[in-house]
Amino acid sequence: MPxxxxxxxxxxxxxxxxxxxxxxxxxxxxxxVEVMVGxxxxxxxxxxxxxxxxxxxxxxxxxHAPCLLITQRVWGTExxxxxxxxxxxxxxxGADTVVVxxxxxxxxxxARGFVEGVAELESDTGVAFAVENMFPWRASKxxxxxxxxxxxxxxxxYANVTVDLSHSSTAGDDPLQMVKDLGRRLRxxxxxxGSGSAKDEHLIPGHGNQPCAELLEFLSDNxxxxxxxxxxxxxxxxxxxxxxxxxxxxxxxxxxxxxxxxPGLIGASASxxxxxxxxxxxxxxx
Numbered sequence: 001m002p003x004x005x006x007x008x009x010x011x012x013x014x015x016x017x018x019x020x021x022x023x024x025x026x027x028x029x030x031x032x033v034e035v036m037v038g039x040x041x042x043x044x045x046x047x048x049x050x051x052x053x054x055x056x057x058x059x060x061x062x063x064h065a066p067c068l069l070i071t072q073r074v075w076g077t078e079x080x081x082x083x084x085x086x087x088x089x090x091x092x093x094g095a096d097t098v099v100v101x102x103x104x105x106x107x108x109x110x111a112r113g114f115v116e117g118v119a120e121l122e123s124d125t126g127v128a129f130a131v132e133n134m135f136p137w138r139a140s141k142x143x144x145x146x147x148x149x150x151x152x153x154x155x156x157x158y159a160n161v162t163v164d165l166s167h168s169s170t171a172g173d174d175p176l177q178m179v180k181d182l183g184r185r186l187r188x189x190x191x192x193x194g195s196g197s198a199k200d201e202h203l204i205p206g207h208g209n210q211p212c213a214e215l216l217e218f219l220s221d222n223x224x225x226x227x228x229x230x231x232x233x234x235x236x237x238x239x240x241x242x243x244x245x246x247x248x249x250x251x252x253x254x255x256x257x258x259x260x261x262x263p264g265l266i267g268a269s270a271s272x273x274x275x276x277x278x279x280x281x282x283x284x285x286x
Contacts, residue, residue: 004220004258006251007032007061009190009231010043013243018043022052028248032061034099034229037086038071046089053093061227062097062130062188063090079103079110080117087125097128097188097227099162102147111148115156122159130187132162133178135171138198154178160187164231165210166202169194176211176218186224189215190231191254202233204246205253216257228254 008030010021018040025033035043042048044066053059065086066074075082086098100118103111110117118129134151137144145151151171153161161182167190168175179186193208194201205212216228230250237243 004216004224004254005031005061005227006191006254006258007034007227007229008247008251009034009036009064009229011036011038011064012230012232012234012247012250014233014235016240016243018049019052022056022058024244024247025058026056028244028251030058030230030251032059032227034062034064034227034231035060035089035093036064037066037074037089038068039074044074046092049089049093060090060093060095062095062099062229063087063093064099065101067101079107080121083118083121083129084125087121087127087129090127091125095127097130097160099130099132099188099190101132101134102149102151102153104146105148107148115149115158118158128160128187129158130160130162131156131158132164132190133167133171133173133175135167135200152178154181159185161185162188162190164190164192165205165212165215166190166192166194166200166231169196169208169210170198170200172196174211176215179215179218187226189219189224189226189228191216191228191250192230192232202231204232204250205230212253213257216254220258228258230254 008021008025010018010033013021013024019042021033035049037043063086066082075085090098103114122129131153133153134147136151137146149156163175163178165175191205193203193205193210193212195208232250234243234246
């Protein structure tokens with residue numbers, strides 16, 4: 001069966017470089033790379049990324065806009081300009097998705113018009129801006145709502161959403177239910193795991209308590225046409241071989257539980273999908 005589409009986030013190789021992400025993606029057999037625009041100068045340089053794509057023959061499936069605390073000054077300080085530049089990078093590299101976090105609460109002007117602004121950018125550029133689920137920040141026994149209009153994009157009217165399983169773990173949300181609730185609005189998946197810690201862990205899938213296998217199998221059964229992107233934390237890897245082993249294990253997990261997509265179900269209605277899945281499961285004996 002044809003494999004599902006599995007990409008590697010360049011964030012997964014940190015503290016190695018964006019160039020290392022392309023090298024490892026090619027070596028291990030990932031289908032694409034999601035470029036996290038960050039403090040690595042290569043990640044900000046479209047010409048350099050194009051060279052990596054050509055050299056390693058690994059395409060870019062998405063661009064992650066620079067919206068982390070540590071990237072507040074990457075590509076300037078104006079948030080909408082960062083998103084426009086991310087869309088420009090995606091278009092030039094042949095990617096159709098920009099992953100973006102909801103605004104921080106202190107970004108008042110940006111946050112106030114965010115939902116409408118994202119819709120307008122999608123209309124203007126033809127690029128999907130897949131807003132990612134985040135989580136409340138916790139300090140001692142306090143919980144801080146750091147994002148506006150909220151950390152859970154399912155509750156808002158975004159046309160495209162990214163579900164991150166490490167973030168759902170930290171938030172205490174059910175990612176499988178989020179995926180079901182989103183339906184066709186699910187554009188992108190960041191595959192990782194978590195133990196329910198207040199820290200955003202990005203564990204290797206299968207090493208925490210998130211329903212990683214069940215979610216991938218649900219996507220496969222329902223003809224998900226987007227990308228599953230491995231986004232794990234390998235900062236504590238003791239060596240390059242250890243990092244490579246973690247990335248290889250994550251890819252193997254993905255291939256096992258996302259064996260194929262059914263093109264006949266893409267674009268089908270919910271009732272058509274449910275009927276087809278039911279027939280398929282009967283054929284498997286339940």
